[in-house]
Amino acid sequence: MQEILTTLRTVADIQRVFNYTPLSALTIRGTASDLASCEFLIGKLDLPADAKSAPPAEFNIPGGNVIGVYYTSNLSGKKLTAAVTLLRDSLQLTKTFMKTTPQTLIYRGTADQIAKAEQLIKQKDQPVESSSAALPPEH
Numbered sequence: 001m002q003e004i005l006t007t008l009r010t011v012a013d014i015q016r017v018f019n020y021t022p023l024s025a026l027t028i029r030g031t032a033s034d035l036a037s038c039e040f041l042i043g044k045l046d047l048p049a050d051a052k053s054a055p056p057a058e059f060n061i062p063g064g065n066v067i068g069v070y071y072t073s074n075l076s077g078k079k080l081t082a083a084v085t086l087l088r089d090s091l092q093l094t095k096t097f098m099k100t101t102p103q104t105l106i107y108r109g110t111a112d113q114i115a116k117a118e119q120l121i122k123q124k125d126q127p128v129e130s131s132s133a134a135l136p137p138e139h
Contacts, residue, residue: 001026003099004045010097011067011108012037033062041106044069049101056118061108068114072103072125080105083124087117 001019005026008014016029017038028038040059053071060066075083080098087093087107095108107117 003097004042007041007045007097007099007106008038011095011106012041013095013108014038037061037067041067041069045099045104045106047102051102053102058114064110065108066111066114067106067108068117070105070107070118070121070125072105072121074125074127075105075121076100076103079124083121086120086124090120091116093117 001021001024005017005019008017008026008028012034014028014030014034014037018027019025020027026038026042028035030038037059040057044057051071053073056071057069058066072080072083080100080103083105084096084098087096087105091109091113093107093109093113097106098104099106105117105121107114109117
């Protein structure tokens with residue numbers, strides 16, 4: 001719940017969002033566009049921790065920005081944090097956040113930035129080859 005709340009504040013730029021823990025509920029105040037962004041993000045992020053990866057998703061915000069959501073398969077822990085830093089630094093996606101379970105990157109920028117972010121994440125989200133794969137087979 002806290003990661004979703006922080007994502008709404010960070011990525012969707014919604015400052016009037018509060019959680020009500022006894023009901024596992026969020027109270028949100030904003031424009032119709034703000035609420036549509038929140039509905040998209042909550043729908044993409046309110047998943048069980050063991051949810052299977054889904055294809056990347058995008059939401060067009062009136063005015064030209066896009067929110068991107070990318071479920072990673074091989075990035076977790078420090079690698080997930082490094083991916084957030086990479087997106088912020090290399091693509092100037094300052095409105096970037098992560099959700100740790102399931103591992104998800106959420107970012108906001110222009111359509112061009114979002115397309116580049118998806119390519120960059122896809123390159124980084126590759127399985128790590130085990131050292132035994134490099135060894136020749138035994139006879």
